[in-house]
Each structure stands twice: as structure tokens, then as C-alpha cells.
Amino acid sequence: MTGPVRLILARIARAAGRVRRSGVSLVCRLGSGQQAAGAWLRRWAGRLRREERNVVSGRATLWSRLRAALVAWRERKREAPRGDHSHVFQPGDYPGSRARYYVVHVPRGYTGRRPRPLVVVLHGCRQNHRDIEAISGFNQLADRHGFLVAYPFITSYRGLRYHNCWGWWFDREIHRGAGEVEDLWQIVAEIKATYRVAERRVHVTGLSSGAGMAVALMVAHADKIASGAVVAGVPYSEWPEAVQHLPHVSPRYKPVELIVNAMHAELGDARRIVPVQIVHSRDDATVGVQAAENLRDSWGRCFGVQTDRAYNVRAGRTGDSEWEHRKYRNGLGRPVIETLFLDGPGHGWYGGKPGRFSFPDAPDVARWNWGFFKSHPRRS
Numbered sequence: 001m002t003g004p005v006r007l008i009l010a011r012i013a014r015a016a017g018r019v020r021r022s023g024v025s026l027v028c029r030l031g032s033g034q035q036a037a038g039a040w041l042r043r044w045a046g047r048l049r050r051e052e053r054n055v056v057s058g059r060a061t062l063w064s065r066l067r068a069a070l071v072a073w074r075e076r077k078r079e080a081p082r083g084d085h086s087h088v089f090q091p092g093d094y095p096g097s098r099a100r101y102y103v104v105h106v107p108r109g110y111t112g113r114r115p116r117p118l119v120v121v122l123h124g125c126r127q128n129h130r131d132i133e134a135i136s137g138f139n140q141l142a143d144r145h146g147f148l149v150a151y152p153f154i155t156s157y158r159g160l161r162y163h164n165c166w167g168w169w170f171d172r173e174i175h176r177g178a179g180e181v182e183d184l185w186q187i188v189a190e191i192k193a194t195y196r197v198a199e200r201r202v203h204v205t206g207l208s209s210g211a212g213m214a215v216a217l218m219v220a221h222a223d224k225i226a227s228g229a230v231v232a233g234v235p236y237s238e239w240p241e242a243v244q245h246l247p248h249v250s251p252r253y254k255p256v257e258l259i260v261n262a263m264h265a266e267l268g269d270a271r272r273i274v275p276v277q278i279v280h281s282r283d284d285a286t287v288g289v290q291a292a293e294n295l296r297d298s299w300g301r302c303f304g305v306q307t308d309r310a311y312n313v314r315a316g317r318t319g320d321s322e323w324e325h326r327k328y329r330n331g332l333g334r335p336v337i338e339t340l341f342l343d344g345p346g347h348g349w350y351g352g353k354p355g356r357f358s359f360p361d362a363p364d365v366a367r368w369n370w371g372f373f374k375s376h377p378r379r380s
Contacts, residue, residue: 081139083108087194089152089187096172096179102152102187103129104195107142117147117201118191119373120184120217122210124232124357125165129153132207135349135358137366145370148195152187154180168212169240175266176220180213185221200378205229205369207349207357208287212238215295218274219266227275227376229369232287232347235295237262244286253290259298273303275336275376279350279365281321286347292339296328299337305330307337318351319361320344336376340368 083106091097110116119142123132129151133139138149154164157180161167166180173179188202203226206214211233218228219236234242236259241252264271276299280292300307310326312335317323321344328337340363342350348357351364 081105081133083139083143087190089183089190092183092186094178094182097183097186098156100152100155100183100187101129102150103133104191105133105139105142105149105151106195107146107148109146110148110195112196115196115198115201117203117373118150118188118195118197119147119370120150120152120188120202120204120214122152122166122184122204122206122213123154123164124206124208124210125162127207127210127357128164131356132210132349135352135355136207137352137364138370141366141370145374147201147370148191148197150187150191152184162209165209166206166213168209168216168234169238171237174213174216174220174237181216181220184213184217185224188224198377201226201373202378203227203229203369203373203376205231206233207231208233208347215276218276219263222267222272222274223270224378225274226378227277227373229277229279229365229372230292230295231279231349231365231369232281232284233278233295234287234291235259235298236266238291238294242287242291244288251288251290253294256294256298256301259294260301263298263302267302271303273299273305273330273336275334275372277338277340277369277372279340279342279368281342281345281347281350283342283344284347289341292341296337296339300328303330303336305337310339311335316363318363321350321359321362323363338372340365 085104085106087102087104089100089102091099119138121132121136121138123129133151142149154166157167159167159170167173174181176182191197202224204214204217205228211230214228215230215233215236218225237254239252239254242254244251278292278296280289282289296307299305305328307328310328312327313324315324321342323340323342326339327335329335342362345359345362348359349365350359350362352358352360352366354360
């Protein structure tokens, strides 16, 4: 048994003993009044928090490595799609880093002789990398157009959240040099070291919580991401209350001005705009369309793009879904913000393959994303 494992087990045993002794102590103290009991509970909770901070870094690293190894073992047992290559990212030397599993889909005909665009696709809550790979249809597009696709899996995480959610609302996860957003960029760096990736053609998209983390990656690493897309997502640093958790509790959105301030703080002086395509259903009952409108407006305010009037508008219908596509351009006349708002489908991926959180009878979002990415390489 390794040293870190012994340390963790010993601390668990000591904590369990304290809990047993605390039960008797608490009963006695309650006789002296609620105030004394409350003070004792606060002191005891403080001790536990301090002890947790002492071991959380090593424990998280150990658990994330074990979790990633387990996922890798399961992947070897299953038949992967043709062209898929599995990798495990090992934790970096910065706060909040964890071992993470990811898959790279290599298009047919790839030889490594010329650099290819890279599209990073992030899964949503209650999904994994294989789920978004199956429903999005990006592999088929990649084989046709010759780009690489990466599907990172969150693998493990900390903090209260739904199963497999990316932590877009945790401050510790959305800043350059720490947490999930830095792990994602380091995964991109690993891919660039293994495969031939076009330096100005790294793009990111995602669904739901993956879309929220895609936004964080576009802000935290704006100097490296060429362009991105957000499907049923939220703005940068949005509050968790923006998601409809309970049917009778209205969502609460962070004011656009506060979002812009958070973006400015993260971007610093180098405020390069990352062109973004925002896809959302007006009938999404999980993440309301207000989140998409706030994302559009915060992007516009941060980078000086007028979003009160689009210069190009068109509408159509695909299956049972009506849609409206709008383009907004910057002072140089370049279209840098696009919205694709749908009527009909709920919360999920649109126009892809059948599966959970998928609405195939809708515009093919993967095609829309790729068309946008092709038109928006990194210019500087």
C-alpha cells in the first residue's frame, strides 16, 4: 500500500473516531443551551475543513489517477469507433489539476504530413465523451473534411454538481493556470505535440455544461482559441441559479455588466475577440434562452460589437424546428458573433444522431459549427 493511501486511510479512521466521540459530547452540550452547541459545531466544522485542506490536493490527485485508469480499462473492453485513439492526461503542477481521459478522432487519410484543424467537443451533464461523440456527428464531418476531433471526459471532479458536469460556475475552474479550464488547454497542448495541428485552427464547442466550459476556455485562452460555438450554454462566470433546477423556482441570471467585468478581469490587456456561434432553443426548459441572449450581449459589450441589430438575418425550418440565424459584425465589418435560435426542441444537441439529450429533427448543429469554424481561423 502506497504512502498517500495509508495517509488517507489513517485520517479517515481518525475522523470517524472523532465523529463517534462528538455524538456523546454534543448530547451533553445541548443541555447547556443551543448557543453553546452551535459554537461547538462551528469549531468542529472548522477543524474538519482545515484537515480536509491539508489532504485534499494529494487525495484528489490520487483519486483522479485511479478514475482515469478505470475509464481507460473500460475503454479497452469496448469497441471504439474507427479512427479513435485514447489518451490519459496526467495532472499538471497547478491548482485543481486532475487526471482526465480523452479521445482523439483522426480523420480518414490522415498521414501527419500536413497540419489539420482541431475541434474540441465537450460533453454535458449526465453524459460522457462517448455520448457526445455518438450524437453530435462530428466524426463523420471530420472524415469528410479532414479535421481532428477531441472528446475530453471530465473523468473526476470536486464540488456539488450533477453527474459529470463541467464546473463552469466554480471560480476555481474557469481561470487560466488552474482547474478544469487549464486542464483542457493542456490536453490541447498534448494533442498538438502528438498530432499535426494547424496553429491557427483550434476550435471548441460543447453542450450544456460543456458549452459553459467552452466559453470559459474561449475567455481564459482567448489568445490561442480560433473560434468557438456554444450549444444550450451559459455566459462566462454565470451563476448556477441560471439553470432551472426546480420546476417552481425561477432562474436567476447574472447581470450582463457583471459578466463583462469578469471577462475583462480574465482577459487583461490582450482582449482579442474569439468569434462565437451561439445555438439555443427558445423552448429549452433547463437553460432558458435568456442565458444565450446574455452571452451574446456580454460578448458584444466586452469586444465592442453592437448586438441590438444584426446585419444579416435569415430564417427557415428543419423538420419540426423553426430557426432564425443572425450575424453581428465588429467595427472592421467582420461577422464575429452569430446566433441560431430554434423553436421546438428542448435542452440538448440538435440535428445529430439519435440518443439521450439529442434532437435529430432539427438543424444539424455540427454542420453549422464546422461552417462557422472554417470561416474563422485565428487572425492574430
